[in-house]
Amino acid sequence: MQTTLALSQITKTFGAVRALDAVSLHLAPGERLALLGHNGAGKSTMMKIILGLIDADGGEVQVMGAAPGSAAARRATAYLPENVAFHPALTGLEQIGHYLRLRGEPASKAPALLDRVGLGHAGKRRIGTYSKGMRQRVGLAQALIGRPGLLVLDEPTSGLDPVSRRDFYALLDGLAADGASILLSSHALTEVEARTDRIVILSRGVVVAEGRLEDLRTRAALPVTVQVIPPEGGMAALAEALPGGRPMGAGLRFEVAQAGKLPLLSRIAGLGALVADIEVEPPSLEDIYSHFSRRDGQ
């Protein structure tokens, strides 16, 4: 099987609102895809259609070669909803044990799963006493049950501190290396930068950009920022030798197109002692994201 997930021309309307408009998407085994978009861009709707929780108005979805929501698709798919919730009266161990049994696995695997997400110490406490981050980890733990072929994660790192986020992405790397496909949405754009293979940007239900980060970067053709910092008191000399810069902080700031980056750098290198330091900032994912999602008239 070469595609874990295939969406073609998916359309969904809620009343007068077109939540998804002819969205197509493919996901290969072991691939990690980040879904970006504003609130209401259609990310959660797309995920719910993939999971079979709601039906699309038009188009076709295949999950591991089966219809979404079918028994085969459900067995192969793990889901982590946005703001995941559990019954407050159950303990973490009981809740994970329940999910294990629903997937036909022994509840005795629950402690190991909670350990994997760093919740081993709190397993015997009721979920009602957990913080949001802890509930999110219970959600992650249940998504790891039974080696799923497809993981659908709706803003999985919300509520996690930076260290936990890093651990979480390390977990995902391991799963992807084992051949699981991962579809995740995120608002923390910079965080998915190094952690996903492909990015899809949704805006008002339409895919406005899709590709590897490098491709999107090239297509957006956003300027590169170069910050040149002179030695103590050398600002005037630098500005004279290198015109066109905007003074910012302790140095001069240049915004050049990709093609102009290397010529500028070689000029700077030729300035010798006039330059104390230099910083090159490629356009961030936020820049690229707003470039694409704004293109649609926002």
Add this chain to the structure above:
Amino acid sequence: MSRILATAATEFRIALRNRWVTIAVVMMAVFAVVLSAAGSAPTGALGSDRLSVTVASLTSLAVYLVPLLALLMSFDAVAGEVERGTLPLILTYPISRAELLGGKLLAHLAVLSIAVAAGYGCAIAVALAVDADAARGLPAVWRLLWSSVLLGATFLGIGYALSALARRPAGAAGLAIGLWLLAVVLYDLALLAAIVADGGGAFTTGVFPWLLLANPADAFRLFNLAASEATAAAAGLGGAATTIPAWQALVSLLLWPVLALALATAAFRKVTP
């Protein structure tokens, strides 16, 4: 089946934590003891044993309490999951909606069975303590027990259906209380009023028996009173009950849980997470 059992085990645990088991058992036990202690005066006159008389009182108690307990436990089943936000996740698991309801039903029926068994057990103990002959009434109590569970299953199913239709716990609770009033209080009052107005005409002989059978609470009462003739005199609607054979009431009692669960499943299928 293992998924239904897993759901039932978890739901039972939740019922235990939410004190539903304690509340149900204490409620049934207290009422049963009070009734069996108080309702003993006419024993000698009727010439039947103490326990058989108590069964008549217990039947009237169960008609009110069993549906109430069942509705109280079930109104949250779907609406609560919607409100907490736990429904979307569980529906992506390889468990069907019917299996999910089946698991909840099993757990809630277990709680209900424990409660009625505790209540009737107390009544048996009281009766045996004062009347050595009371053992003769044990079959009647057994019949009361399993028909109470059937009655409970009916109202659990209806409760799930209301829960799925309302989609909010507050709305579901309101509907549940309304239905309870309608089914076990107002329905009988309306029938009595109609009989009085009809004065023994076509309604009383032709329509009335079917209307009694159509209400699961009345069918339950009919079945338990008709099956034990010694106690028929003690019941308000007993006079009418004698014209309806017990097997018809039993059929109604058996059909209702099936119908209620089918309704619940159909309503649950319409819920979009």
